[in-house]
Amino acid sequence: MKIFAVRDEDNTTNKAVAYLFYYEKEKRFYIELPEEADPWETPLILSSFLKKGQKTINAYWSRIWVQQRIVPSDRQNLGMILRDNGLDFYDEYKLLTMTNGRCSQDSYYLEPISEKDIPKEFVKRNQQKVEDVIPLPENQLLVFFRDGCMKKLDLVQLAGTDKRFAPVLRNEKTFRAVNVETDGYGICWGENLCIECGKLYAAGKRVPLNMEEFKCFVRERVVDSAEAAEELTCSKQNVDDLAKRGKLHPIKEGAKYRLFLKSEVMQRKWK
Incomplete structure (x- = not known):
């Protein structure tokens, strides 16, 4: 950077x-x-x-x-x-x-x-950047922020009268393609349809996780070594080496596998 x-x-x-x-x-x-x-x-x-x-x-x-x-x-x-x-x-x-x-x-x-x-004022802003986002049923979003806060948001309310979001709201597959912007500046669907982190932080309702939402998180944001290698455009051996050197931190590993948070893999990609 x-x-x-x-x-x-x-x-x-x-x-x-x-x-x-x-x-x-x-x-x-x-x-x-x-x-x-x-x-x-x-x-x-x-x-x-x-x-x-x-x-x-x-x-x-x-x-x-x-x-x-x-x-x-x-x-x-x-x-x-x-x-x-x-x-x-x-x-x-x-x-x-x-x-x-x-x-x-x-x-x-x-x-x-x-x-x-x-x-120093930017330090507070950085804490409100997006760590991860999970698409939930009925156009709901679960957003994880760097300060540890988790908030639930309704994309219908967020989008308001902005017609650019119509294709996202109409198509579940498109909606679920939501991603975190570079370095957590917001969430996006493609390059131009974005919602910045400050707006998300202010609009979201802080709620505890339930089991179904946790399962959504696991399905959407946990990757194995092969998927991590694909994101980082490197080999599985390189991913294993990053894990051994403490550059990536597996959330679970066994004799033949390692699982990572996709958000940490993406952060490694941005550095």
């Missing part, structure tokens, strides 16, 4: 107006806005989220912000531009960092930072 502070050259305080997170393996961007963010100082496309009280920007809109700062993929002379900059293919991250995120339309730029430089 790469982290950048978004700063404004015209701002004499040199404070970060936003933070950009990039996950190399997933090729996904996420933007976080500080608690004290000012809509007038925040980049225009992001200030609209801030006015609605939203400080975590999903992958779709974070990528839109990035794309506004680099040469577009449909540029007529794109091939020549890539060659002149030593690129073999169109890479949003490399194009962005080559100019430190600067563009002619504003005075914002990117500054690389380390995880220890992230504001």
Whole structure:
């Protein structure tokens, strides 16, 4: 993961107006806005989220912000531009960092930072990220959060009048294809249909697990070595080695098998 502070050259305080997170393996961007963010100082496309009280920007809109700062993929002379900059293919991250995120339309730029430089306020947000999600009957979702909280949500209520969720609500197979977004930023059905973690945390009703829900968890989120190897695009021997070195932690193992939580396997994939 790469982290950048978004700063404004015209701002004499040199404070970060936003933070950009990039996950190399997933090729996904996420933007976080500080608690004290000012809509007038925040980049225009992001200030609209801030006015609605939203400080975590999903992958779709974070990528839109990035794309506004680099040469577009449909540029007529794109091939020549890539060659002149030593690129073999169109890479949003490399194009962005080559100019430190600067563009002619504003005075914002990117500054690389380390995880220890992230504001402490983000620690609380991280605890509200999604650890796992289980699809239940009747369009219900059981969501596990990093702070140990488990909440039950009704997708019908969550979706409201958003017609994009209609195919998910109508088709049980599609509904059950729900996944956790990269690093727990929310849940999603495909790349563009997502619900961010803060909204899930606020809307969910905290409930204890019952047996049927636990069985759903086991069916949906426990994987064996072969399935873990498929997720990590490696061999079963590599998965066994990760387990022996304490990089993966089996929830159950015997002489000829190991079982893992799918969420831990995915977290290993994101690192």
